Amino acid sequence: MVVLKENNLLNSLSQMGVGLGAKNQAFELLKELEFPTRKTEDWRYTSVKKILKKKYVQFNEAEQVDLSNEIIPSLDAHNIILVNGVYSKELSDVNFPDEVVIDTFPNAMEEHVSLIHSAFNGIAKNNEEVFTALNTSYFHEGVFIHIPKKVKLEKPIHVIHVNTKSNVISNLRLLIIVDQFSEVSVVQSYASLNAVECLTNSVTEVFVKENAKITLDKVQSEEPNNNLICTVQVNQKANSIFKINTATVSGDFVRNGVNIDVDGENCTSEMNGLYMQKGIQHVDNHTKVSHLKPNCTSFELYKGVLRDKSTGVFNGKVIVAEDAQKIEAYQQNKNIILSREATMNAKPELEIFADDVKCSHGTTTGQFDEEALYYLQTRGLSRESAQALLVQAFADEVLDKVDSETLRIWIKEKLD
Amino acid sequence: MLKVKNLHASVGDKEILKGLDIEVKAGEIHAVMGPNGSGKSTLSAVLAGRDEYEVTAGEVDYLGKELLELNPEERSWEGIFLAFQYPVEIPGVSNINFLKTAINERRKYFEQEPIAAKDFLKMVKEKSTLVELSDKLKNRSVNVGFSGGEKKRNEIFQMAMLEPKLSILDETDSGLDIDALRIVAHGVNTLKSKDNATIVITHYQRLLDYIIPDFVHVLYDGRIIKTGGKELALELEEKGYDWLTKAKA
Numbered sequence: 001m002v003v004l005k006e007n008n009l010l011n012s013l014s015q016m017g018v019g020l021g022a023k024n025q026a027f028e029l030l031k032e033l034e035f036p037t038r039k040t041e042d043w044r045y046t047s048v049k050k051i052l053k054k055k056y057v058q059f060n061e062a063e064q065v066d067l068s069n070e071i072i073p074s075l076d077a078h079n080i081i082l083v084n085g086v087y088s089k090e091l092s093d094v095n096f097p098d099e100v101v102i103d104t105f106p107n108a109m110e111e112h113v114s115l116i117h118s119a120f121n122g123i124a125k126n127n128e129e130v131f132t133a134l135n136t137s138y139f140h141e142g143v144f145i146h147i148p149k150k151v152k153l154e155k156p157i158h159v160i161h162v163n164t165k166s167n168v169i170s171n172l173r174l175l176i177i178v179d180q181f182s183e184v185s186v187v188q189s190y191a192s193l194n195a196v197e198c199l200t201n202s203v204t205e206v207f208v209k210e211n212a213k214i215t216l217d218k219v220q221s222e223e224p225n226n227n228l229i230c231t232v233q234v235n236q237k238a239n240s241i242f243k244i245n246t247a248t249v250s251g252d253f254v255r256n257g258v259n260i261d262v263d264g265e266n267c268t269s270e271m272n273g274l275y276m277q278k279g280i281q282h283v284d285n286h287t288k289v290s291h292l293k294p295n296c297t298s299f300e301l302y303k304g305v306l307r308d309k310s311t312g313v314f315n316g317k318v319i320v321a322e323d324a325q326k327i328e329a330y331q332q333n334k335n336i337i338l339s340r341e342a343t344m345n346a347k348p349e350l351e352i353f354a355d356d357v358k359c360s361h362g363t364t365t366g367q368f369d370e371e372a373l374y375y376l377q378t379r380g381l382s383r384e385s386a387q388a389l390l391v392q393a394f395a396d397e398v399l400d401k402v403d404s405e406t407l408r409i410w411i412k413e414k415l416d
Numbered sequence: 417m418l419k420v421k422n423l424h425a426s427v428g429d430k431e432i433l434k435g436l437d438i439e440v441k442a443g444e445i446h447a448v449m450g451p452n453g454s455g456k457s458t459l460s461a462v463l464a465g466r467d468e469y470e471v472t473a474g475e476v477d478y479l480g481k482e483l484l485e486l487n488p489e490e491r492s493w494e495g496i497f498l499a500f501q502y503p504v505e506i507p508g509v510s511n512i513n514f515l516k517t518a519i520n521e522r523r524k525y526f527e528q529e530p531i532a533a534k535d536f537l538k539m540v541k542e543k544s545t546l547v548e549l550s551d552k553l554k555n556r557s558v559n560v561g562f563s564g565g566e567k568k569r570n571e572i573f574q575m576a577m578l579e580p581k582l583s584i585l586d587e588t589d590s591g592l593d594i595d596a597l598r599i600v601a602h603g604v605n606t607l608k609s610k611d612n613a614t615i616v617i618t619h620y621q622r623l624l625d626y627i628i629p630d631f632v633h634v635l636y637d638g639r640i641i642k643t644g645g646k647e648l649a650l651e652l653e654e655k656g657y658d659w660l661t662k663a664k665a
Contacts (some may be wrong), residue, residue, distance in 0.1 A: 372509075375500065375503070377492070378491075379578065380492035381518050389517065392509075393506065393508025393557075
């Protein structure tokens, strides 16, 4: 156990050697990097001051914990459990098809050293994002997922992360490689059990090889008073499909970064997000899709409902490189604000260097449709249930993007 | 059933209803006709409880209750139904689910158990047949992607489901072709009983060929300036409103 404070951050975390040189490089980088301030463009509306002020404790051993609330009973999945940032072999499922790898880096290194070396940290932006560098240097053992060529994993992989002690810092690291013609669905859920003031710093690197397909569903439902930074780095090769759905249910500070490099033709990329905020919750969604090759399509739909004094940020960037012709990129961000004290900052950005593209973006932030409320009231719905019905309808548009009905119902229950 | 006395209502600074009186008894059908801007839609909105309209004077007694004291949902629970001139599209809210919620909220108001799924489905089947509303439309989002005629049929379907005591049809004939008009009128006529009443608000006489009123009122400049039997509608169709409004002016 190590205590982490802002001013002695670098000296106080213990580094786990997993034989990855990248860890040391990131460690060196950290000495020079600075934490973002409100002057840092990408963090303009999100202050990390509060998180950095706190003291944290780092765990290096998984403890036993009752996960009955976090395992989705009706979801037949390979459950991979991380407790306070540490992989638990006892709690995790180890029965999956032989050719599939789901293991910690130290364990996986024995057989897959070259594969891991070729991919690990390949797309993580350590030099740009201090929280990524922090993650790279301090993550415990991480989780490596490899779906080899032409394998369709029938069951989804559910990576459950749970903090069980207050003031914990969890650096979670996932590397997912979906090889040619393979298909997998991964659910990443973030929860806490009677734990407050934690900082979870999660980095997921995803390599989607030629003709592969992956769906990543993120469910963020830590208790209030917890802080979550989630970074997803994706590299897509030709004819691949990547889809991410992020549902933010709770957690007082949530920052999501999704960065996709579409590095092959005929790819489809889809990003959807739903944030239902209350209290003093702050949720920041930053997405960036870089179309580097022609003939690809990207879809993006982020929707939020903000109550009380909550604040929200949406920043969606679409970049189309000079030679990336025939790109279709659609982006939408819609927000409903239900309180005078709630704030939303929305910023769509298009940077297009090619001339033959179809791109659209739009953002709306408003209140309820009064016409619709009145209509429902004249039919005998109380104002409250009419509002609830409209919120549900608003959220359903995003929830419907979640393919698994079981998962969709589970998220809905968490939202209620 | 409904007694409106000296009703004055405004939107912003503009007074629209200027002392309107009307009395409707159970079993009756009343037509309220009048030129554009006479206050027809304001009357329906005030009766249904839209809060943009401010009632500055007058009273409305509905079955012994002060109607103006009730909010829109309470009016609905007490048996008032407004068929909208422009039914609202509500994406993502299923037609059937919201009706079930509506019915159950009213049952809760009267301290009754929620409706059994089987009874509800039976009712849906029966009432949708009445206005020839297809299964596809019933299950879709409220009014989304409905044609003009389908929207009006959906209004009457909702009316049938909610079994109101007093129905107000606000320009239900606008934008309807003759077949849709027949279907809508058939629905309204079938639902008519000695215990309920209907106010048909319309610009044209056309709808009254199918829904035969007991009384016809002419609304002009915020007041009822003439009341007669169904033949008054025919007279209006023939002569227009000028002979009445000019006499008034």
